[in-house]
Amino acid sequence: xxxxxxxxxxxxxxxxxxxxxxxxxxxxxxxxxxxxxxxxxxxxxxxxxxxxxxxxxxxxxxxxxxxxxxxxxxxxxxxxxxxxxxxxxxxxxxxxxxxxxxxxxxxxxxxxxxxxxxxxxxx
Amino acid sequence: xxxxxxxxxxxxxxxxxxxxxxxxxxxxxxxxxxxxxxxxxxxxxxxxxxxxxxxxxxxxxxxxxxxxxxxxxxxxxxxxxxxxxxxxxxxxxxxxxxxxxxxxxxxxxxxxxxxxxxxxxxx
Numbered sequence: 001x002x003x004x005x006x007x008x009x010x011x012x013x014x015x016x017x018x019x020x021x022x023x024x025x026x027x028x029x030x031x032x033x034x035x036x037x038x039x040x041x042x043x044x045x046x047x048x049x050x051x052x053x054x055x056x057x058x059x060x061x062x063x064x065x066x067x068x069x070x071x072x073x074x075x076x077x078x079x080x081x082x083x084x085x086x087x088x089x090x091x092x093x094x095x096x097x098x099x100x101x102x103x104x105x106x107x108x109x110x111x112x113x114x115x116x117x118x119x120x121x122x123x
Numbered sequence: 124x125x126x127x128x129x130x131x132x133x134x135x136x137x138x139x140x141x142x143x144x145x146x147x148x149x150x151x152x153x154x155x156x157x158x159x160x161x162x163x164x165x166x167x168x169x170x171x172x173x174x175x176x177x178x179x180x181x182x183x184x185x186x187x188x189x190x191x192x193x194x195x196x197x198x199x200x201x202x203x204x205x206x207x208x209x210x211x212x213x214x215x216x217x218x219x220x221x222x223x224x225x226x227x228x229x230x231x232x233x234x235x236x237x238x239x240x241x242x243x244x245x246x
Contacts, residue, residue, distance in 0.1 A: 004193065005200060009233060045166035047182050055187060057180040059170050063191050064180060070127065077128060077235045110132060112200045
């Protein structure tokens with residue numbers, strides 16, 4: 001059995017408040033994270049909440065990146081879903097961690113869409 | 124410790140090809156799934172790939188729904204992330220499963236953003 005996709009879920013703690021609350025900065029970090037991983041950006045949608053916090057998603061040809069920030073807690077929930085063998089979701093994840101100036105992170109990778117190799121190749 | 128969010132990852136198999144390859148239908152199902160769960164829709168971004176397959180994201184006040192479809196495999200990867208106690212991600216997940224006419228599903232729920240209860244409440 002082989003997976004169609006890899007889905008990294010990262011809990012990013014101890015981040016810089018100003019970065020987590022800056023919509024344009026979060027947009028830039030997410031898009032650059034996608035590009036650094038070699039992904040192709042297709043759609044970008046972000047939303048800023050009152051009094052604080054940002055939700056954002058970048059749809060890539062290889063699936064998506066999504067972020068939700070709690071600036072007051074210094075916390076961001078990131079998930080990076082990639083399909084195919086060309087793009088490594090950890091490259092994008094590590095870039096976000098660096099740009100958010102995180103002090104601590106826990107992350108896990110889930111395999112998505114398990115199929116027999118021959119069926120996946122034909123799909 | 125309490126979680127800020129719940130993140131349901133669902134592997135949806137045996138879906139209807141036509142539904143998985145219809146951008147407007149996928150958009151409608153995702154938005155309705157969010158609304159059925161009581162979520163507030165903020166942004167919607169979808170993309171259709173050639174020759175087939177759709178990626179889509181709905182940003183909600185309570186986080187997001189994301190879908191990636193492989194019509195040729197009858198497979199869709201869904202994730203529903205909700206924060207707060209008001210919206211149940213499984214309500215949205217079950218709605219999508221029903222509308223995609225899925226024959227089989229495996230799903231798991233991840234807790235996102237663990238904080239001591241008092242810090243979460245103050246955040």
